[in-house]
Amino acid sequence: MDDKKEYIPSILLALFVAMLPHLTDLPLWVVVWCAFMWAYVLVCMKYNRPPPGRLVRNLLAVIGIVGLLLTYRIRIDASAYISLLALMAAIKPLEISTHRDRMITVFLAYFIVITSLLQSETLLAAVYMFISVLVTTAVLVHINDPEGRLRDQFRLSAIILAQAVPVMLALFFLFPRMEGSLVGFTRSGSGITGFSETLRPGGVSRLVEDNSVAFRVEFEADIPDVHHLYWRGIVFVHFDGTSWRYERRLREAADPAGMADHASTYRVTLEPHHSRWLFAMDFPVQIPDSGRMHDDFTVTSQSPVSRTMRYEMKSDIRDHTGETDFPGDAYIRLPVSGNPESRTLAKRLSANKTDTADIVNSVLNYFRDHDFVYTLTPPLAGRNPVDDFLFESRRGYCEHYASAFAFLMRSAGVPARVVGGYQGGEINPYGNYLIVRQSYAHAWTEVWDQDRGWLRVDPTNVVSPGRIASGPEGGLAPGELAGFADKYLAPFSAFIRQARYGWDAFSKNWQAWFEGYSYEQQKAFLERLGISYSYLTGPLLLLMAGIFSVFLFIGAYLFLQLRGKTELPDNVKKRYKQFLQKMSRAGVEKRPGEGPVEFAEKASCTRPDLESFVREITDLYIMLRYSPIPGDDAYLRFEKAVKKFAPMPMRKKQNRSTVKGAKHTDIKKYKKI
Amino acid sequence: MVFRSKKRSILPMVLDRQRVYIFPTRHGIVFIMVLIAMLAGSINYNNNLGFMLVFLLGGISLVSMIHTYRNILGLQVLSVTAGPVFAGHDAVFNISLRTGRHVRKAISVFADKRQSASKDFKVNDHETVSAAVPTLRRGRLRPGSFTVSTVYPLGLFSAWTVFHPEKDCIVYPAPMTGAMIPSDQHPGKTDRKRGFVSGAEDYSGLKPYQPGDSFRHIAWKALSRGQGVFTKDFDGAARRSTLVFDFRKIPASDTEARLSKLCSMILQANRENMQYGLVLPGKTISPGSGDAHMHQCLKALAVFTEDDSNG
Numbered sequence: 011m012d013d014k015k016e017y018i019p020s021i022l023l024a025l026f027v028a029m030l031p032h033l034t035d036l037p038l039w040v041v042v043w044c045a046f047m048w049a050y051v052l053v054c055m056k057y058n059r060p061p062p063g064r065l066v067r068n069l070l071a072v073i074g075i076v077g078l079l080l081t082y083r084i085r086i087d088a089s090a091y092i093s094l095l096a097l098m099a100a101i102k103p104l105e106i107s108t109h110r111d112r113m114i115t116v117f118l119a120y121f122i123v124i125t126s127l128l129q130s131e132t133l134l135a136a137v138y139m140f141i142s143v144l145v146t147t148a149v150l151v152h153i154n155d156p157e158g159r160l161r162d163q164f165r166l167s168a169i170i171l172a173q174a175v176p177v178m179l180a181l182f183f184l185f186p187r188m189e190g191s192l193v194g195f196t197r198s199g200s201g202i203t204g205f206s207e208t209l210r211p212g213g214v215s216r217l218v219e220d221n222s223v224a225f226r227v228e229f230e231a232d233i234p235d236v237h238h239l240y241w242r243g244i245v246f247v248h249f250d251g252t253s254w255r256y257e258r259r260l261r262e263a264a265d266p267a268g269m270a271d272h273a274s275t276y277r278v279t280l281e282p283h284h285s286r287w288l289f290a291m292d293f294p295v296q297i298p299d300s301g302r303m304h305d306d307f308t309v310t311s312q313s314p315v316s317r318t319m320r321y322e323m324k325s326d327i328r329d330h331t332g333e334t335d336f337p338g339d340a341y342i343r344l345p346v347s348g349n350p351e352s353r354t355l356a357k358r359l360s361a362n363k364t365d366t367a368d369i370v371n372s373v374l375n376y377f378r379d380h381d382f383v384y385t386l387t388p389p390l391a392g393r394n395p396v397d398d399f400l401f402e403s404r405r406g407y408c409e410h411y412a413s414a415f416a417f418l419m420r421s422a423g424v425p426a427r428v429v430g431g432y433q434g435g436e437i438n439p440y441g442n443y444l445i446v447r448q449s450y451a452h453a454w455t456e457v458w459d460q461d462r463g464w465l466r467v468d469p470t471n472v473v474s475p476g477r478i479a480s481g482p483e484g485g486l487a488p489g490e491l492a493g494f495a496d497k498y499l500a501p502f503s504a505f506i507r508q509a510r511y512g513w514d515a516f517s518k519n520w521q522a523w524f525e526g527y528s529y530e531q532q533k534a535f536l537e538r539l540g541i542s543y544s545y546l547t548g549p550l551l552l553l554m555a556g557i558f559s560v561f562l563f564i565g566a567y568l569f570l571q572l573r574g575k576t577e578l579p580d581n582v583k584k585r586y587k588q589f590l591q592k593m594s595r596a597g598v599e600k601r602p603g604e605g606p607v608e609f610a611e612k613a614s615c616t617r618p619d620l621e622s623f624v625r626e627i628t629d630l631y632i633m634l635r636y637s638p639i640p641g642d643d644a645y646l647r648f649e650k651a652v653k654k655f656a657p658m659p660m661r662k663k664q665n666r667s668t669v670k671g672a673k674h675t676d677i678k679k680y681k682k683i
Numbered sequence: 684m685v686f687r688s689k690k691r692s693i694l695p696m697v698l699d700r701q702r703v704y705i706f707p708t709r710h711g712i713v714f715i716m717v718l719i720a721m722l723a724g725s726i727n728y729n730n731n732l733g734f735m736l737v738f739l740l741g742g743i744s745l746v747s748m749i750h751t752y753r754n755i756l757g758l759q760v761l762s763v764t765a766g767p768v769f770a771g772h773d774a775v776f777n778i779s780l781r782t783g784r785h786v787r788k789a790i791s792v793f794a795d796k797r798q799s800a801s802k803d804f805k806v807n808d809h810e811t812v813s814a815a816v817p818t819l820r821r822g823r824l825r826p827g828s829f830t831v832s833t834v835y836p837l838g839l840f841s842a843w844t845v846f847h848p849e850k851d852c853i854v855y856p857a858p859m860t861g862a863m864i865p866s867d868q869h870p871g872k873t874d875r876k877r878g879f880v881s882g883a884e885d886y887s888g889l890k891p892y893q894p895g896d897s898f899r900h901i902a903w904k905a906l907s908r909g910q911g912v913f914t915k916d917f918d919g920a921a922r923r924s925t926l927v928f929d930f931r932k933i934p935a936s937d938t939e940a941r942l943s944k945l946c947s948m949i950l951q952a953n954r955e956n957m958q959y960g961l962v963l964p965g966k967t968i969s970p971g972s973g974d975a976h977m978h979q980c981l982k983a984l985a986v987f988t989e990d991d992s993n994g
Contacts, residue, residue, distance in 0.1 A: 113710040113838060117717050120740060124721050127732040136732055143739060147837070154838040155789045157803045166836055170750065174742030181738035187729070317729060527731055560745065582695075634762070645695060645761045645779065646809060 028122035047100040133520040210253035243431035260304035296324035331463035341425035356421030366459035384474035411469040425458035440515035596657035692846035711839035747837040765852035773815035774852040781809040793830040859943035925958040
């Protein structure tokens with residue numbers, strides 16, 4: 011068992027590197043369990059203790075599975091599956107005494123690597139994948155080459171990886187992709203963040219703290235002014251006194267292609283958010299083929315967005331839709347009772363006003379004049395959330411303002427709705443595109459009037475103009491969002507910001523070219539190469555072409571590598587023949603039937619100067635041919651002696667030997683003669 | 684494929700493309716299964732990074748196949764040697780390998796499917812790899828086949844060559860201890876009693892004539908009888924016993940037991956640095972001493988067959 015221990019640290023390294031991306035997803039006890047097992051294996055190795063026996067291992071496996079059942083109950087999802095792999099990875103190093111166990115453990119490490127990819131497809135994940143494969147492959151080399159040094163094995167692993175990349179690229183682009191899913195289930199969204207499908211002012215805000223990217227936008231022309239960047243996602247129509255809900259039976263827009271005075275074309279790369287809403291700048295006029303536009307100007311895709319999606323849209327930059335019919339009673343409907351003070355306020359503010367614009371202005375002025383504060387930490391609301399907000403706390407964020415405003419409007423008899431989506435975005439100077447983060451999530455309102463149709467009104471802008479002009483942090487009091495970075499890394503913040511933008515520009519291109527590569531892109535890619543992609547026969551042909559090209563690659567490689575490298579099998583007889591030829595040039599012919607010893611004696615008599623070399627070669631020859639136990643290096647010595655043997659021709663009659671000690675120059679002289 | 688290599692291989696030989704075979708190992712097949720499972724997962728989730736990993740690993744295994752192939756291709760098998768052993772011990776075949784222009788790693792040799800330790804080679808290096816084969820009975824042990832193989836670097840593919848060298852291992856009979864029973868049969872020395880040292884000066888026996896021997900010592904009597912040219916040995920160091928071991932005089936039930944006893948006697952005689960000869964049915968080895976002589980005698984025992992005794 012002793013000789014097997016040297017593999018333990020490297021195998022643990024491979025498992026550790028593979029498990030690292032899962033560290034945050036796993037239950038804490040699984041992480042502790044892994045760490046404990048691996049530490050135990052290392053301690054056993056260091057102090058020469060035998061690893062636990064089969065019984066203990068089985069017991070540990072049972073305990074682990076019971077623990078999993080207690081943690082996950084019957085919820086079998088990706089996390090449970092990864093935890094199971096982690097438990098296996100924890101116990102497996104206890105039994106790696108055979109070559110088979112070691113190989114299987116390394117394969118397990120490869121398998122864990124792919125599970126982390128199913129969780130995240132980012133550029134970072136891709137870079138990390140290459141690192142994990144490099145380490146795991148080096149460990150695989152290590153267990154197959156016990157005598158080698160780990161450093162060389164890492165180098166070989168890197169070489170193999172580099173050589174494998176062309177194969178990988180060819181297969182990646184050519185392997186036929188399918189539309190949809192193989193067995194019908196797709197990965198469930200884990201920890202979905204982003205805007206929610208209900209709006210409940212008074213709930214806790216998490217969005218502002220979430221700096222992950224919601225989507226990125228490239229504009230064909232210039233990026234519009236930040237006050238136009240209202241990214242429409244969902245329209246909330248139904249209010250039940252505390253929360254807003256969207257209309258589930260949306261009608262398709264009759265004619266999406268409306269007039270476009272200030273059209274802007276842009277391409278959105280949307281991160282998966284596991285619902286069907288697509289984001290469009292107000293107001294979309296042209297949508298992607300795969301999308302559907304509704305009569306409230308929201309756009310949805312056919313299926314939930316579970317992977318990065320790219321789509322192109324065209325919007326008309328304006329703040330109202332243009333003349334439309336009266337939208338219906340649903341837009342002025344309010345619960346029968348509740349929030350009485352707000353209703354009274356609405357009546358008061360709209361008294362003697364018939365023009366919608368006047369009512370809007372008086373309500374906005376009310377917000378402006380009454381010391382409303384924009385904050386991310388509003389107090390929780392009670393039973394009458396609108397009253398609580400308007401008359402007691404006066405503290406809240408966009409949802410509070412949008413909801414209260416829409417409530418007041420409806421109370422005043424003006425059709426109003428709340429729109430959820432994103433507002434603004436950071437411009438990445440490295441790519442000249444817009445990054446819209448989850449923290450840019452926003453809610454605003456739209457009111458209807460006869461002439462302009464739906465008109466956008468953003469009450470947050472009145473209370474906190476900074477929120478719109480300079481992003482989510484802009485609207486807050488100083489210090490409210492100061493994180494670790496702002497507190498301690500202030501001198502470097504500019505640099506950090508630059509680096510972040512640089513990385514984001516990379517990621518965006520990665521997403522555009524890599525993550526978005528699917529059936530349609532492959533089709534386009536191949537068509538550009540001049541390969542037609544017929545849906546039925548294409549995949550099969552491509553598969554065959556892929557396999558064929560792989561074999562072609564191997565064949566070509568072998569051919570180039572090995573061409574002309576084979577030597578004819580040389581053997582003892584052949585070498586001896588060479589010796590005889592040299593001797594005949596030196597004037598001693600071997601008669602047929604003459605044994606080697608006889609010949610050597612004759613040669614020694616004729617050419618006494620060569621005697622010692624002839625004897626050496628003859629002795630070795632006899633040893634190789636007839637001795638039961640020739641020395642291990644006999645053949646080498648024989649071959650060397652024959653090669654070096656370069657006798658002077660007979661007629662020169664020199665005593666000076668030219669053999670053995672002969673320098674190359676001497677041999678050359680002889681050859682010239 | 685296998686049948687072609689049944690004929691004896693001539694050594695030294697170069698492992699060229701005709702001789703080297705390559706196939707996935709069991710682990711390689713398991714790995715391919717794992718890859719297929721990963722591919723199915725990637726297709727299902729339409730995960731491009733998953734595809735990338737699967738194809739990268741696929742590429743790695745293909746590249747490793749080439750590395751494995753190159754690791755063994757061009758390797759030269761110079762010779763196979765095997766020192767004699769006693770029955771019951773392992774016959775150790777020493778396979779002398781030379782690398783040529785490549786560094787080679789983890790080359791293993793199998794003799795009759797029994798693996799040696801694997802070895803690394805430097806450029807233009809030569810090394811001897813030993814493979815042991817158990818022996819059960821005396822005779823010429825001819826191992827069925829030798830395999831030089833490698834799974835380096837990833838253990839997913841195995842490249843190998845099979846060869847059948849003309850080399851066999853002489854397996855001496857297992858020594859069986861017993862009383863030493865020398866016979867007094869000795870050609871030209873019938874006057875000796877029980878083979879012990881005679882009173883006569885330094886005369887210790889006859890030995891084949893070698894050029895340079897004094898004419899005065901040639902055994903003319905033997906020459907005249909047509910027995911060949913012998914020299915009377917008057918070696919000064921010849922004050923030693925001269926024994927002759929005769930197969931027929933060994934009290935034992937069967938041939939093998941007799942041979943084992945003879946083996947033991949020869950070993951003992953050699954240890955005590957005696958002069959001894961061996962008489963087997965059909966073969967006689969005149970007395971001598973030294974390790975070479977001992978091996979000659981033991982080999983005669985090893986290859987002895989009943990046919991010889993009849994003939």
